[in-house]
Amino acid sequence: MAWGVGLCVAALACAQPKPGTAPAARGTASGFSADTVLEKARALAAKPYQEPPVGVPPSFEALTYDQYRDIRFREDRSLWKAEGLPFRAQFFHPGFYYTRPVGVNVVEGGKARAVPFSTDQFTYGPLVGTLPKGKVNGFAGFRINAPLNTKGYYDELVAFLGASYFRALGKGNLYGLSARGLAIDTALPGPGGEEFPTFREFWLETPAAGADTVVVHALLDSPSATGAYRFAIRPGVQTVMEVQATVFARKQVRQLGLAPLTSMYLFGENDRGDFDDFRPEVHDSDGLSVWMKSGEKLWRPLKNPRQVQVSSFRTDGLAGFGLLQRDQAFSSYEDLEARSERRPGAWVEPVGDWGKGSVRLVELPTREEINDNIVAFWVPDAPVPAGAHLGFSYRLSWGFAPEGVKAGGSVVAATRVAAGTRVGARRFVLDFTPGNGEGTGPVEAVVTASRGQVLHPRAEAHAITGGYRAAFELLPDGEGPIELRCFLKRGSETLTETWSYLWIP
Numbered sequence: 226m227a228w229g230v231g232l233c234v235a236a237l238a239c240a241q242p243k244p245g246t247a248p249a250a251r252g253t254a255s256g257f258s259a260d261t262v263l264e265k266a267r268a269l270a271a272k273p274y275q276e277p278p279v280g281v282p283p284s285f286e287a288l289t290y291d292q293y294r295d296i297r298f299r300e301d302r303s304l305w306k307a308e309g310l311p312f313r314a315q316f317f318h319p320g321f322y323y324t325r326p327v328g329v330n331v332v333e334g335g336k337a338r339a340v341p342f343s344t345d346q347f348t349y350g351p352l353v354g355t356l357p358k359g360k361v362n363g364f365a366g367f368r369i370n371a372p373l374n375t376k377g378y379y380d381e382l383v384a385f386l387g388a389s390y391f392r393a394l395g396k397g398n399l400y401g402l403s404a405r406g407l408a409i410d411t412a413l414p415g416p417g418g419e420e421f422p423t424f425r426e427f428w429l430e431t432p433a434a435g436a437d438t439v440v441v442h443a444l445l446d447s448p449s450a451t452g453a454y455r456f457a458i459r460p461g462v463q464t465v466m467e468v469q470a471t472v473f474a475r476k477q478v479r480q481l482g483l484a485p486l487t488s489m490y491l492f493g494e495n496d497r498g499d500f501d502d503f504r505p506e507v508h509d510s511d512g513l514s515v516w517m518k519s520g521e522k523l524w525r526p527l528k529n530p531r532q533v534q535v536s537s538f539r540t541d542g543l544a545g546f547g548l549l550q551r552d553q554a555f556s557s558y559e560d561l562e563a564r565s566e567r568r569p570g571a572w573v574e575p576v577g578d579w580g581k582g583s584v585r586l587v588e589l590p591t592r593e594e595i596n597d598n599i600v601a602f603w604v605p606d607a608p609v610p611a612g613a614h615l616g617f618s619y620r621l622s623w624g625f626a627p628e629g630v631k632a633g634g635s636v637v638a639a640t641r642v643a644a645g646t647r648v649g650a651r652r653f654v655l656d657f658t659p660g661n662g663e664g665t666g667p668v669e670a671v672v673t674a675s676r677g678q679v680l681h682p683r684a685e686a687h688a689i690t691g692g693y694r695a696a697f698e699l700l701p702d703g704e705g706p707i708e709l710r711c712f713l714k715r716g717s718e719t720l721t722e723t724w725s726y727l728w729i730p
Contacts, residue, residue: 257330257337257428259455262442263471265426266453267614270473274448277325277425282359285320293321295350302346303370303379304331305431311372312432312439313379316340317365317386318347326363328426332442337428340364367427369439371460382460388421389445390487394569395624396462401488401509401568402548404621406445406454407472408482408602412535412587415479422447424454449478463624467576470618476611482585482602484573484619486548490527491594494557495640498529504559507594509568510548512637513601514628514722515584518542522722524637527599530588536727537604539583546584547572547628548601551638572627573603576618581606635660635692635713635721645698650680651728652698655711657721659691668715670695675708677701684713693721701730 304314366386370379383393389406409420428442445452457467488510549570589598670684682697
């Protein structure tokens with residue numbers, strides 16, 4: 226997914242209001258209940274897949290990136306603004322990348338009505354030129370605004386735009402990583418490649434006056450599966466989505482990825498490569514965190530590999546996983562435009578037992594920061610045969626430290642790699658944050674390697690941060706990848722999460 230898509234979302238947030246009225250849902254009202262989308266997905270799965278046709282006139286399809294950014298939704302046409310409700314919905318113009326419009330419906334009083342597209346809902350800047358003409362049945366997507374940072378001001382809260390992509394903000398955040406409805410065959414070898422399911426239609430429930438939550442329903446479709454999704458979205462310091470989903474399999478999928486997260490990592494303190502850039506680091510996330518129900522917690526720093534790299538973290542019980550931006554210091558990025566230190570993390574917490582499976586991390590090589598090259602998702606061990614369905618629920622939190630690390634122990638704050646003291650050796654220096662507990666006695670760095678020699682492991686108090694610093698050297702014994710792990714302990718007490726790293730000589 227090109228990062229330019231995300232820039233379109235940000236650009237549209239700059240719309241200037243003009244006189245007008247909010248778009249009205251019209252047409253025949255249909256009954257709507259909690260099972261409406263579920264039954265639509267079930268019925269759709271029983272039919273052969275049909276690729277949705279291009280649903281915009283050629284003038285819309287031919288829009289350039291800059292022209293598309295110059296089309297802006299009119300703030301005064303926001304859904305629910307006239308009623309003074311605590312949320313407002315605005316819509317994205319179809320065209321450019323988004324040539325297959327999606328249907329959007331408004332639900333109120335148990336009835337659903339379609340929101341029609343009209344060019345009157347948008348302003349067209351000077352770059353667009355002649356106003357696009359032609360019939361369009363839908364929008365590219367939508368966003369929901371709410372008073373997130375300042376009382377009375379409706380900040381952009383969440384956006385659904387492109388395939389099954391969506392993303393949200395916690396208080397103080399700027400857009401960074403995205404989530405998806407489903408990931409199918411991501412990074413698998415063989416014919417066909419990855420499949421990108423699409424949200425084909427949405428239903429927005431009209432919120433009550435004073436409500437702290439807004440509900441969105443979505444119908445997902447792809448050649449292999451359909452799905453019914455319900456998102457209950459509550460803004461805050463951490464914006465939380467309660468997600469309920471049922472997926473119907475048209476055919477058995479080789480790799481079904483649940484709750485996928487997508488981000489960008491170009492380079493950082495542990496993996497700068499040959500980038501000649503004034504910025505110390507460029508990324509929207511700097512690591513993957515995985516929590517097991519057994520109590521083990523892993524941290525895998527991200528990398529921009531030379532070739533596709535897939536890592537799997539297996540567990541009999543998943544407590545949570547997420548892509549995080551732990552480094553929140555401006556000096557780590559020095560980017561006045563991107564402000565990468567304000568990127569949110571996203572944390573997936575299963576509701577109920579997801580059974581046995583693995584968190585899969587895919588890291589793709591890239592030379593440009595416009596490309597999302599990081600994907601993380603859950604792969605259940607149990608297959609979903611053709612004709613069967615899978616129901617699952619999870620809590621998706623967006624914001625600074627969305628996994629609640631402040632309530633836990635010491636975590637990895639930085640990973641640095643340099644030349645070792647022996648020929649061919651590499652030195653690893655790890656910084657850990659202060660823990661919650663106090664104790665006395667020496668702290669030990671427990672380091673293991675899948676092969677090669679670990680030299681000079683040590684740990685000491687970090688006088689500047691109040692945390693700890695661990696260091697060791699690795700002397701490889703061959704050309705293949707080496708799995709490294711490190712955690713700190715005092716006596717029999719484990720003090721930190723486990724740092725996990727794949728070193729490729």
